[in-house]
């Protein structure tokens with residue numbers, strides 16, 4: 001089943017054309033890594049998929065609904081199946097970690113036990129800490145725990161592991177892979193860590209100079225003669 005279908009996507013900020021005609025599609029159950037240098041347009045692309053940013057031209061179809069001309073009711077129902085994690089912010093200033101998880105559990109009407117999610121993400125030591133007092137990495141961890149609470153069909157993660165130590169990156173990736181394999185969930189994410197692309201992603205999308213190239217399998221990149229995805233990336237960008 002096709003989850004996302006993008007054709008000829010264009011987006012400019014004033015005179016700066018960031019996306020110059022992107023074509024992209026993904027099927028249920030894939031993990032897609034989006035790569036490109038700083039400012040290439042990765043977050044812009046993801047925010048369009050999150051339905052929080054407008055675009056100028058092209059078609060963006062999510063779960064079979066073309067975002068152009070979609071009704072507000074359809075948009076609300078479509079958003080229920082999408083979870084997003086933006087880069088850590090200063091939201092939720094006055095709430096403690098456990099309170100935040102309870103709030104979102106109620107909001108998403110999730111069956112997942114708070115204790116389970118605290119265990120999985122190893123949040124115990126900070127369950128009573130205020131979100132705003134946490135370090136960037138811990139904020140990221142809590143944001144991810146929240147994203148998984150809704151058991152969405154599609155998770156969109158903007159640099160989910162930036163700022164996390166290797167152990168925590170591992171925990172997070174176990175969660176993503178598990179969610180993907182057990183629930184058939186689709187994950188699209190940006191990262192600057194090429195080892196993560198190589199180890200965990202099914203598909204890779206490179207954005208460079210406003211256009212994109214898709215590699216259906218990471219092996220397709222390595223079979224071009226590159227020793228690693230990092231070598232490929234450095235030679236292309």
Ligand SMILES: Nc1ncnc2c1ncn2[C@@H]1O[C@H](COP(=O)(O)OP(=O)(O)OP(=O)(O)O)[C@@H](O)[C@H]1O
Nearest residue numbers: 013014016018036037038039040041042043044045
């Ligand atoms: N709201 C905005 N107004 C004007 N320019 C913007 C806006 N958002 C992004 N840009 C510009 O668009 C370009 C693409 O930004 P974007 O954040 O999508 O890139 P990115 O690939 O995610 O970068 P990074 O890897 O650094 O996070 C950059 O030049 C950025 O400065």
